Amino acid sequence: MRKDYHNILNVPRSATDDEIKKAYRKLAFQYHPDRNPHNKEAEEKFKEINEAYEVLSDQEKRYRYERFGSADDAGSIFDFGFRGNFDDVFNDLFGDFFGGQRQRERKGEDLRYNLYIEFEEAVFGVEKEIEIPKEEPCPVCHGSRIEPGHKPSVCKACAGRGQVRHSHGFFTINRTCEHCNGEGFVIKDPCKACRGKGTSKTKKTLKIRIPPGLDTGARLKLRREGAQGHGATTPGDLYVVVHVKEHPVFSREGDDIAVHINVNFPLLCLGGQITVPTVEGETQVTIPPGTQPGEVFRIRSLGVTKTNGYGRGDELVYLNITIPTDLTERQRTLLEELANEFNGDTDVTRRGFKEKFKEMFDWKD
Ligand SMILES: [Zn+2]
Ligand SMILES: [Zn+2]
Incomplete structure (x- = not known):
């Protein structure tokens, strides 16, 4: 429930x-x-x-x-x-x-990690290992900041209390001891390995699961994986910012995936089948006769998993008309015949145009 x-x-x-x-x-x-x-x-x-x-x-x-x-x-x-x-x-x-x-x-600093993932990884989700800098307690002094075998000395300024008292007439005010920063002790023999910092820099590998559907700019928060600087009692958080790499074929339009397919002019006139890449492999799309440039074909549910958890977006197929620039002799002859057929008929209706083109096609066979 x-x-x-x-x-x-x-x-x-x-x-x-x-x-x-x-x-x-x-x-x-x-x-x-x-x-x-x-x-x-x-x-x-x-x-x-x-x-x-x-x-x-x-x-x-x-x-x-x-x-x-x-x-x-x-x-x-x-x-x-x-x-x-x-x-x-x-x-x-x-x-x-x-x-x-x-x-x-006292919280340490938040860190930001830019994670670059492939287009398909963003679509389907992915598990990634990332390496982040990490400050850990110094292995020699175990975070105590003192050279092993030595002891801290009681702060003489505050007699170990960490605070000093100032009297102002009737009032007494407690202030943090400046000599020991409120710690009550001073270190005369700092750890040589960490130079008295108490921490050492290492690297930590984290496994992150990127859920499907995230796009560039999505931010994942990993609690307490940020910096643990000197004096911080709690590490900061780590923000993993997702960057999706560009894909040579696909692009995102929200939850939809757009793909641009080059087709020639006769195909739009006569209709036919075209092979279209999708993130799940190739598929066939039927182009009806008389398709106009700019028409978009929608393949249902082959887009990106919606981040609201309900279903997937679609794939949008955009058709680009390509105009050949290196015609063969035969192509040129046929196009010239077609042009003659259309001669004076510059304001053809869609229907009439198609019929004429069909005639030409039949004649060619
Ligand atoms: Zn140390
Ligand atoms: Zn002190």
Whole structure:
């Protein structure tokens, strides 16, 4: 049974991230178990609110939910670190409320990765491995920043408290100790391997599944795969931006795939079969007699999987008339005969034109 997450959070489908966050905060605060002890109904409601927020607050999950009706499809695109969302909001919500025992998160930088995929890969979806730079705890000092065998010294300026007290008359103000940056200790022997940074640069391989139907500009968010700079308690996010390479034959028109086929003038007049490439292989298209230049033929359901999850677009076949520039003797003779046949008949109707052309064709046989 599909739950209506928008309804649960009481937000419109078009709600922005901010509106969703606000709605969630309001409801989570109202139904939080700490404020509603022994209230089964509130507990259920709280669970539901969290479930809705888990999906709608995550770009990728929301996308799936709104288009495919389910956020946790077996073909889920990424391994999500969902806790991130909640920690952020709960810090805002309850950090002060409950005495501030939660440490405020400091998020690392978001990273952007440009992923180039082939046209067919965008049409059918694809799994890709990408290599991203990653900062990991230094393997020598395990992130402590201290050369192994040494110890940090207690900061003398703040006596290890991390804060210093300034008195202004009646007031005392606590300030972060500048000497130790609030850490309460100083490192006299920084780790040589990482030069006291506590991190080392490596590379990480990530598997990404690109769902079918994405086009250039589509953005996938991988939670917590961004940078974890010095001082950040949580890594930033990684945004994978999709770029679809141009195809020599096909191009996209939304969910439809366009293909341009060169045909000669007699074919449009007389009609016939043409072979048309599609992303599923070649197929035959019947051109009726008297087809006008500019007419588009539609092959149903051979386009791109619609991102709303319902069916596929079509393939659009555009016919280009080619005018030969290197006629053989025989072709020239036949065209001259045809021209004579049409002589003075510059305002031919479509029907009359076709008849005459047929005559010529019969005569040629
Ligand atoms: Zn180190
Ligand atoms: Zn200090």
